[in-house]
Amino acid sequence: MAEPQSPLGASYVPGDHGNAAAGIGVTLRERKGLSIIQVTAWSEAIPAMLTAIGSATGLALQNKPGLGRVAGEKSVFGFAPGRYLVVSATPELETRLRSVIAPDLGTIIDLTHGRTVIRISGPRSEWVLSKLFAIDFSEHAFAIGNGRATLHHDIHANIQRIDDETFDVYVFRTFARSFWATLGHAAEEVGYRVE
Amino acid sequence: MIIKCPYCGPRDVIEFIYQGDATRSRPEPASNDMAAWNAYVYDRANPSGSHREYWLHSGGCRQHLVVTRDVSTHAISSVVFARDAAVAVKSGEPA
Numbered sequence: 001m002a003e004p005q006s007p008l009g010a011s012y013v014p015g016d017h018g019n020a021a022a023g024i025g026v027t028l029r030e031r032k033g034l035s036i037i038q039v040t041a042w043s044e045a046i047p048a049m050l051t052a053i054g055s056a057t058g059l060a061l062q063n064k065p066g067l068g069r070v071a072g073e074k075s076v077f078g079f080a081p082g083r084y085l086v087v088s089a090t091p092e093l094e095t096r097l098r099s100v101i102a103p104d105l106g107t108i109i110d111l112t113h114g115r116t117v118i119r120i121s122g123p124r125s126e127w128v129l130s131k132l133f134a135i136d137f138s139e140h141a142f143a144i145g146n147g148r149a150t151l152h153h154d155i156h157a158n159i160q161r162i163d164d165e166t167f168d169v170y171v172f173r174t175f176a177r178s179f180w181a182t183l184g185h186a187a188e189e190v191g192y193r194v195e
Numbered sequence: 196m197i198i199k200c201p202y203c204g205p206r207d208v209i210e211f212i213y214q215g216d217a218t219r220s221r222p223e224p225a226s227n228d229m230a231a232w233n234a235y236v237y238d239r240a241n242p243s244g245s246h247r248e249y250w251l252h253s254g255g256c257r258q259h260l261v262v263t264r265d266v267s268t269h270a271i272s273s274v275v276f277a278r279d280a281a282v283a284v285k286s287g288e289p290a
């Protein structure tokens with residue numbers, strides 16, 4: 001099978017950057033080899049859809065705004081009423097979802113080739129992301145596993161909190177290189193490592 | 196100005212698009228009443244104080260909202276999904 005090309009290209013430079021002499025504030029990497037599927041439930045079918053996502057992924061959610069869960073490479077989170085991103089390292093994810101989601105529950109769209117996922121981790125990740133997104137990244141406001149839909153410079157992004165100091169940022173593939181450069185500038189102050 | 200989206204929570208106004216007066220009601224599509232259509236499209240009372248407005252959370256959950264906002268202070272007294280407001284209006288409750 002053809003190896004997918006990263007849109008980050010030559011701007012993905014492994015190593016230490018910025019003010020790294022004072023310590024590494026954040027580590028950045030691109031998550032590759034994922035299936036990224038958007039699932040949308042008809043408004044009356046949300047509880048049934050959550051059950052179906054749970055049976056396909058093992059990650060069952062309650063029907064509350066922005067809730068999500070993470071287990072290893074798998075994750076699920078809500079970012080709008082009845083709308084979920086379902087992510088896994090298996091190329092079978094779409095087939096699995098289609099086997100449990102009939103058209104009377106909602107729709108499935110494969111976004112794998114349209115999104116780039118950047119993982120930012122480390123003690124200064126909340127600080128760095130706060131420079132780009134006007135939302136509260138503190139853990140009491142943004143709990144582990146939960147998701148958000150928001151903007152950076154008028155461009156959409158989805159964000160999921162993975163643990164106390166780790167976030168995944170989902171950006172449009174065609175804006176990924178530009179976002180990567182911006183994220184690097186924002187992280188220079190605290191020193192960053194690209195893995 | 197911060198609008199507290201019922202799904203996303205408090206967000207800066209930059210994430211939202213204003214979509215106008217939420218109190219006007221559209222004439223029946225088959226209506227030939229030109230005065231009624233003219234009023235629907237153009238007439239706005241623009242009072243001081245509390246307004247009922249449509250906003251789209253374009254930079255977040257992409258839901259249409261009905262926001263009740265005092266236009267002289269920007270104080271927001273209520274934000275609901277427009278869908279829920281429409282259901283409430285249909286069933287005769289104040290939204």
Ligand SMILES: [Zn+2]
Nearest residue numbers: 200203252256
């Ligand atoms: Zn919203």
